[in-house]
Every structure is written in structure tokens, then in C-alpha cells.
Amino acid sequence: MRKILVLLAHPKYEHSHVNLQLTKAISGLDNVDIRDLYQLYPDFDIDVQAEQEVLLLSDVIVWQHPLYWYSCPPLMKQWIDLVLEFGWAYGPGGIYLKNKLVLSSITSGGTDAAYSKEGRHGHTLAEFLLPLLQTAKLCNMRYLPPFHVGGTHRIQSEELREAATQYRNTILFLRDSPEIPAELGDWKTLTTYGR
Amino acid sequence: MEDSFLFQAIIYLGAAIICVPIAKKLGMGSVLGYLIAGILIGPYVLEFVGEEGEDIMHFAEFGVVMMLFLIGLELEPAKLWQMRAMITRVGLSQVLITSGLLFAAMVLLGLDWKVSLAISLSLSLSSTAIVLQSLKEKNLLNSSAGKNSFAVLLMQDIAVIPILAVLPLLAVASPTGGDGHHESFISQVPGWLQTLLVIGAVGLVVLLGRYAIVPLLRLISRTRLRELFVACALLIVVGIAFLMEAVGLSPALGTFLAGVILANSEFKHELESDLEPFKGLLLGLFFIAVGASINFGLIFDQALLVISIMLGIMLVKTLVLFGIGKTNKMGLDQNLIFSISLNQVGEFSFVTYSFASQLQILDQNTTEMMMAVTALSMTLTPLLILANDKLLLPRFGTLEKTEREADALEEKNPVIIAGFSHYGSTVGRFLRANGIHATILDHDSDRVDLLRRMGFKVYYGDATRADLLESAGAHEAKILISAIDNPETNLLLVETVHKHFPHLELMVRAKHRGDAYELMEMDVPHIYREHLDSSVRMGKDVLTKLGFRAHTVHRLAQNFIKYDEAGLQELVKYKDNQQEYISMVRRNIEMQEDLLASELNRKFSLNDHAWDSDQIKEGLKNAEGKS
Numbered sequence: 098m099r100k101i102l103v104l105l106a107h108p109k110y111e112h113s114h115v116n117l118q119l120t121k122a123i124s125g126l127d128n129v130d131i132r133d134l135y136q137l138y139p140d141f142d143i144d145v146q147a148e149q150e151v152l153l154l155s156d157v158i159v160w161q162h163p164l165y166w167y168s169c170p171p172l173m174k175q176w177i178d179l180v181l182e183f184g185w186a187y188g189p190g191g192i193y194l195k196n197k198l199v200l201s202s203i204t205s206g207g208t209d210a211a212y213s214k215e216g217r218h219g220h221t222l223a224e225f226l227l228p229l230l231q232t233a234k235l236c237n238m239r240y241l242p243p244f245h246v247g248g249t250h251r252i253q254s255e256e257l258r259e260a261a262t263q264y265r266n267t268i269l270f271l272r273d274s275p276e277i278p279a280e281l282g283d284w285k286t287l288t289t290y291g292r
Numbered sequence: 293m294e295d296s297f298l299f300q301a302i303i304y305l306g307a308a309i310i311c312v313p314i315a316k317k318l319g320m321g322s323v324l325g326y327l328i329a330g331i332l333i334g335p336y337v338l339e340f341v342g343e344e345g346e347d348i349m350h351f352a353e354f355g356v357v358m359m360l361f362l363i364g365l366e367l368e369p370a371k372l373w374q375m376r377a378m379i380t381r382v383g384l385s386q387v388l389i390t391s392g393l394l395f396a397a398m399v400l401l402g403l404d405w406k407v408s409l410a411i412s413l414s415l416s417l418s419s420t421a422i423v424l425q426s427l428k429e430k431n432l433l434n435s436s437a438g439k440n441s442f443a444v445l446l447m448q449d450i451a452v453i454p455i456l457a458v459l460p461l462l463a464v465a466s467p468t469g470g471d472g473h474h475e476s477f478i479s480q481v482p483g484w485l486q487t488l489l490v491i492g493a494v495g496l497v498v499l500l501g502r503y504a505i506v507p508l509l510r511l512i513s514r515t516r517l518r519e520l521f522v523a524c525a526l527l528i529v530v531g532i533a534f535l536m537e538a539v540g541l542s543p544a545l546g547t548f549l550a551g552v553i554l555a556n557s558e559f560k561h562e563l564e565s566d567l568e569p570f571k572g573l574l575l576g577l578f579f580i581a582v583g584a585s586i587n588f589g590l591i592f593d594q595a596l597l598v599i600s601i602m603l604g605i606m607l608v609k610t611l612v613l614f615g616i617g618k619t620n621k622m623g624l625d626q627n628l629i630f631s632i633s634l635n636q637v638g639e640f641s642f643v644t645y646s647f648a649s650q651l652q653i654l655d656q657n658t659t660e661m662m663m664a665v666t667a668l669s670m671t672l673t674p675l676l677i678l679a680n681d682k683l684l685l686p687r688f689g690t691l692e693k694t695e696r697e698a699d700a701l702e703e704k705n706p707v708i709i710a711g712f713s714h715y716g717s718t719v720g721r722f723l724r725a726n727g728i729h730a731t732i733l734d735h736d737s738d739r740v741d742l743l744r745r746m747g748f749k750v751y752y753g754d755a756t757r758a759d760l761l762e763s764a765g766a767h768e769a770k771i772l773i774s775a776i777d778n779p780e781t782n783l784l785l786v787e788t789v790h791k792h793f794p795h796l797e798l799m800v801r802a803k804h805r806g807d808a809y810e811l812m813e814m815d816v817p818h819i820y821r822e823h824l825d826s827s828v829r830m831g832k833d834v835l836t837k838l839g840f841r842a843h844t845v846h847r848l849a850q851n852f853i854k855y856d857e858a859g860l861q862e863l864v865k866y867k868d869n870q871q872e873y874i875s876m877v878r879r880n881i882e883m884q885e886d887l888l889a890s891e892l893n894r895k896f897s898l899n900d901h902a903w904d905s906d907q908i909k910e911g912l913k914n915a916e917g918k919s
Binding site for chain 1: 850854
């Protein structure tokens with residue numbers, strides 16, 4: 098059983114619609130630790146040591162946040178800037194994150210279709226997440242395909258429930274599956290994978 | 293009278309220790325406790341103390357002198373100057389109107405005008421000791437009743453000078469000298485010289501305070517002998533009192549003046565903490581002596597006369613005070629407290645009576661009678677204050693709670709704020725701005741009235757009372773904010789809450805570090821030192837103005853607060869290793885020393901490497917070197 102650390106970054110979580118449901122779907126699970134960054138560090142004063150300690154003890158790190166201007170919310174970036182230290186996370190002696198898995202769990206107003214070559218945003222979500230991917234790689238971690246819930250402005254409650262279940266299954270899969278195959282497709286097709 | 297000093301001491305101390313806690317328990321205040329102790333050991337009940345009670349009273353009057361010195365210390369000259377209007381408007385009018393009315397009444401009753409004048413002037417005075425002690429115990433010194441009472445008492449102390457000056461002019465015969473008790477050498481010199489001497493003495497006190505006392509204290513404090521400093525403090529007070537007595541001025545007024553002058557000196561707190569216990573003991577002794585000196589024989593013989601004179605005087609005084617309060621726009625509550633607190637005859641009257649009797653203005657019988665009336669009225673005051681508290685105010689004054697309208701749903705506020713002065717009100721406003729309504733407890737009736745008009749839910753009274761907390765909804769509330777000005781009251785409140793409402797989450801304002809330590813020892817998890825945030829914020833601005841980058845300063849400040857809070861947790865463990873008894877002031881200084889010393893060697897910098905490439909460059913260089 099892997100230890101999962103979910104780093105939730107939502108500056109207005111109490112008004113969030115989708116993130117709230119997603120988080121609810123995975124809270125209370127064994128070995129799944131959710132850290133609500135905006136609740137922990139309202140003034141961006143991140144406790145680097147505490148963050149590194151929990152990182153060290155986890156096998157899978159989930160960056161869960163909405164997509165703002167094709168990137169993460171500022172506190173998430175602050176977390177990356179401060180916690181992933183040179184000599185600890187990367188560079189000489191930076192070995193403490195080696196071989197951990199990273200999953201981006203993204204919600205966006207734009208639909209899946211909007212995030213494509215032909216779509217409104219002109220690129221796929223994976224392309225926009227390139228900086229995160231490379232961040233993980235630099236720290237010798239494996240960056241998994243993102244879990245994405247798109248079209249959150251118009252999402253129906255039925256769809257939302259469906260997405261929440263998928264998210265829960267994804268997390269359970271990452272926690273329990275003995276192997277994480279090198280080639281992972283879309284998480285939506287993976288929901289029954291390995292069980 | 294063969295009783296040894298030790299036996300006497302045992303009687304006085306024992307009586308105080310038995311009576312005062314009982315009186316406090318019954319909600320009567322310490323003054324009444326002391327008075328009752330005095331009556332009990334006095335010649336009419338247990339007969340432990342005989343006539344010497346009066347001598348002790350003269351000795352213990354010194355407690356009043358010390359009290360005024362300490363009050364002076366609290367009152368910087370600038371503050372006193374601000375009060376001048378109140379002193380004349382409220383104080384002077386009280387003395388003049390009260391003595392005028394009483395004088396007229398006595399003349400109409402057929403008394404000799406000289407006797408009437410001597411008595412009425414004496415009767416206009418109130419008891420500084422009783423009033424201030426009572427107001428202080430009820431934490432009312434800063435309310436409008438408290439401030440006005442203080443102005444009146446101060447004016448009366450000033451008025452003692454002209455009263456003592458006028459009395460000899462009324463003398464039927466020249467002073468006989470008597471036992472020489474209140475006779476000063478000054479009365480033997482001509483009038484113009486007297487005036488000159490008086491002015492000279494006051495000038496001397498001012499000059500001494502400015503140029504002699506502080507250097508002396510500095511010298512003494514360098515010896516690092518605590519008892520020597522105490523001795524020096526006592527010497528200052530006694531010396532000034534002696535000087536004042538020598539020129540025929542009120543010693544209390546003289547020491548008050550000295551106190552005011554020393555209020556700006558660096559020894560203010562040291563003096564306060566050293567003299568405080570002496571003052572308390574002497575005042576207690578004084579009240580006991582007053583109780584013991586009440587001539588119950590006379591009172592029983594002429595009960596009707598004594599009581600009617602006393603009631604008449606107190607009624608006149610109360611009405612005059614109430615009228616003054618009314619014209620000065622005091623609220624009903626404050627006015628009742630003001631006029632009932634000050635309606636007794638004061639301890640200075642004993643002095644004026646005996647002076648007048650030496651001058652043979654008053655005969656023996658009248659003097660005895662007036663002394664009995666005075667002592668009795670002083671004893672009655674704490675009872676009247678109590679009656680006002682328990683009977684009058686709950687009915688006519690600001691109510692403890694507003695009557696709930698029948699159709700209004702009882703709102704259950706999750707938060708209770710105890711104390712709504714500048715600190716509590718800021719918290720309360722912030723909560724209210726965000727839609728959280730708090731129930732407020734406050735003991736200032738004027739503020740309570742205002743808040744109720746503004747639509748707040750306010751309970752009036754002492755927040756440390758469990759029953760008041762309960763009616764304010766402490767059982768249903770989640771959080772209690774203790775924002776009371778007085779740290780001691782805060783501690784009491786914490787105690788009450790721990791005992792009766794353990795489910796309440798306590799968030800407590802602390803004045804400073806020492807205060808925070810005491811709260812931490814009581815296991816209060818959420819302590820807010822009132823200065824911490826704003827002073828660090830100021831420091832931030834200073835660094836920014838000196839050219840530091842704002843964001844760096846911001847993070848440095850965050851670090852500093854974290855460090856400081858952590859240090860608090862650490863230092864609290866060591867604080868009791870120190871000597872048991874050191875004054876609060878000295879403790880604060882030592883605390884500061886510890887802090888500064890430990891920070892001297894600490895390099896304050898941001899201990900992360902965020903946005904900083906130096907370490908990366910260094911690391912890469914090392915890595916290259918190895919390969």
C-alpha cells in the first residue's frame with residue numbers, strides 16, 4: 098500500500114464546486130493524507146521543514162488545484178519554490194524525492210475539447226502542464242498523466258458525481274495497485290484497472 | 293495597656309485575616325471587612341483595644357499619605373494638567389456647595405456661626421481611602437464615576453490647606469498647645485512668613501523631586517540592595533510628609549505632589565512595587581483603627597441624635613454630588629456610584645476636628661459627637677455601595693441584560709467577548725463586519741448603554757461572575773474572548789471559565805510577556821500579546837524605509853513572530869528557577885535581558901534558500917570539483 102499525499106491548493110476552497118466534491122470523495126481513506134495548503138499557510142509562510150518531512154514519508158504526491166491562467170495557484174508555486182530545495186529535492190545530494198510518483202489533479206473551466214490543438218486554447222492540457230512535469234523529472238520523480246475534470250462552469254451534478262468516483266478510484270488505484278504500468282492511458286479508462 | 297507589641301500585632305493582624313476574607317466572600321469589599329474587624333476588637337465588643345485605637349489611627353493615617361504618593365506616581369504632570377478643568381468644575385463645586393449648604397443649615401438650627409463653619413468645612417470632605425480602595429476593587433477607577441470621584445477627592449485634599457489656614461482665624465482663644473499633636477511650629481511665626489514658608493516648602497518639594505530624589509535613587513539602586521531602596525522610598529515619603537506637616541500643609545497633598553513629579557522618572561515602577569505592600573497594610577490598619585475608635589457609648593446614649601445628624605449630612609452630600617453629576621452629564625449608573633461612594637465624611641475630618649478643638653472652636657462634646665458621626669458614616673459607606681450595587685443599580689441603572697422582547701428569538705451567539713475597551717471592540721468590530729455576532733460583557737455602564745443603542749447584545753457587570761457568564765450564554769457559546777484591560781481580572785476570568793465552563797475555548801488577551809507566562813501556566817492555549825503584531829509591523833516599516841525590500845522584510849517579520857512565540861514556550865519553563873520574590877518590574881527587566889542576550893548571537897536571516905542562487909552556485913562548484 099502506497100502512502101498518498103494530496104496537496105490541495107485552492108484560494109477560495111469554500112466557494113469551489115468541483116474541488117470540494119473531489120476532495121470529499123477521497124477524504125477519510127487510509128494512507129491518504131490531504132494537506133489543504135491555503136488553510137495551513139494563509140500568509141504564504143510555508144513551513145519548509147514540515148513539508149519536507151511529510152514528503153519524505155509519502156510515495157505518491159498529488160498536486161490538486163484548479164488551473165488558473167494555464168498554471169497553478171500562487172501558493173502552489175510558492176510551495177514548489179520553497180519546498181523543493183536545491184540539495185534536497187534536486188541537484189547534488191537532492192535525492193529525497195527519488196522514484197516517488199506525482200499526479201496533477203486539475204480542474205478547469207474549459208472542457209477537454211477546448212484543451213486541444215483545434216480547441217480554444219490551442220494546446221492540450223498535458224502541454225500546459227509541461228513545467229510541472231519537468232519539475233517532477235528534475236527531482237527524479239515519475240510524473241503521471243494528469244487527472245482532469247474540465248468544463249467545471251457548466252458541469253451537471255451527475256457528471257460531477259461521476260468525476261468524483263473516478264477520482265476516488267484513481268487514488269485507490271495509485272494506493273493499492275502492486276504495479277503502476279509505464280504506459281498509462283486516460284484515467285477514465287483506468288477506473289477498473291487492477292481490481 | 294500592658295499588652296506587649298507582639299500581642300497587639302497579633303490582635304490586629306488576626307482580626308484582619310479573619311474578617312477581610314469573610315467580607316470579601318460575602319461581596320462586601322475589603323474596606324468593610326477591616327472596619328468590622330476594628331469594631332470587633334474595639335472597646336465595645338471584645339475589648340482587645342482601648343483608647344490607644346486613636347493613636348494607632350494617627351499612625352495609620354500614614355497609609356493615606358502613601359496612597360496619595362502612589363496615586364501621584366500614576367499621574368504624570370501632563371495628565372494632571374488635563375484634569376484641571378474637572379478638578380475645579382466637579383471638585384471645587386462639591387466642596388463649596390456642600391459646606392455652604394451645611395453651614396446654612398447649622399446656622400438656621402441656631403449654632404454659632406464659627407462652630408458651624410468649622411464643622412461644615414470638615415464635613416464637606418470625603419474619605420480618599422475608602423472611596424479609592426472600593427472603586428479600585430470594583431475596577432471602576434477608569435469609569436467616569438471613578439475619574440470624577442478622583443477629581444473631587446483631589447480637590448478636597450487641596451482644600452484641607454485653606455481649611456486648616458482658616459480655622460485659626462475662627463479661634464475664640466489662641467491655641468492652648470494641648471498635646472501639641474497637630475500644632476506646627478509655623479503657627480508661632482507671623483502670617484506673612486507663614487505664607488512664605490508654605491510656598492517655600494512646596495517649592496522645595498518640587499525642586500527635590502526634580503533634582504535630588506532621582507539622583508539619590510540612582511545612587512541607591514546601584515548598591516543593588518533591595519531593602520535599601522525600600523528604605524529610601526519610605527524615607528522620601530516620610531520626609532516629605534514631615535516637611536508638609538511642619539509648615540502646616542496636608543502631608544497627603546505634599547506626597548501626592550512628590551509622586552506626580554516622580555511619575556516621569558525611571559524609578560516609577562520600582563517605587564510603586566516597593567511601597568504598595570506598606571500602603572495596603574497601613575490602610576488596613578487605618579480602617580481597623582476607625583472601626584475601633586467608634587464611640588458606641590456615645591452612639592447608644594444619643595442614638596437618635598447621632599443617627600439623624602449622620603443621615604442628614606449624608607443625604608445633603610449625596611444630593612449635592614448627584615446634582616453635580618447630573619450637570620456634568622454623567623449617566624444614572626455612574627452618577628449613583630459617584631454620589632453614593634463619596635457621601636461619607638472623610639479621615640481628614642478627624643484632623644480638622646482635633647485641630648478645631650485645640651483651638652477651642654469646638655467643645656469636647658461636639659468633637660466627640662462629630663467624630664462618632666464621621667466614623668459611623670465611613671462604616672456605612674461600604675454598606676451603601678453594596679446596597680447600591682445589589683438593590684438600586686439592578687433596578688434603576690443599566691440592567692445586567694436587556695429585557696428580551698417576547699417575540700424576539702433568543703439568539704445564541706457562538707462568541708462571548710469579555711471587555712469591550714479598545715482591544716475587545718476591535719475584535720468585536722472585525723467579527724461583526726464578517727457577520728459574526730458576539731455577546732458582550734462589560735462593566736462600564738456608559739459603554740454598555742451605548743452598545744445597546746447600537747444593537748449589540750450586551751451584559752453589564754463583572755465578567756468573572758459565573759452566573760453572569762451563564763446568563764450571557766456561556767453554556768451554548770463556543771469561544772470566549774477575554775479582552776479585559778486588567779490582567780488580574782483576566783486571570784480570574786480564566787479561572788472561572790476553567791471551573792464552570794470547561795467546554796469553552798478561551799482566547800485571551802495578554803498585556804505582555806509576564807502576563808502571557810501566567811496564562812500559559814493556567815493552560816490557556818490561545819494567548820495574544822497585545823503589542824506583538826503592531827510593534828513588529830512597525831519594525832517592518834522601519835526596515836523598509838531603510839531600504840530593505842518590502843517582501844523580504846515581510847518574510848523576516850513572519851519569521852521573527854514565529855521565533856518569538858516559540859521562545860515564549862521555551863522561556864516559560866525557566867522563569868520559575870529564579871528567586872521566588874522579585875518584583876514584577878524587575879522580572880520584566882530580567883526577561884528583556886534574557887531575550888536580548890539570546891538574540892545577540894543569533895543571526896536573523898531567512899533560513900530557506902528560496903529564490904536564492906548563491907547556494908546553487910556553491911553546490912555546483914563543489915560538484916564540479918569532485919568530478
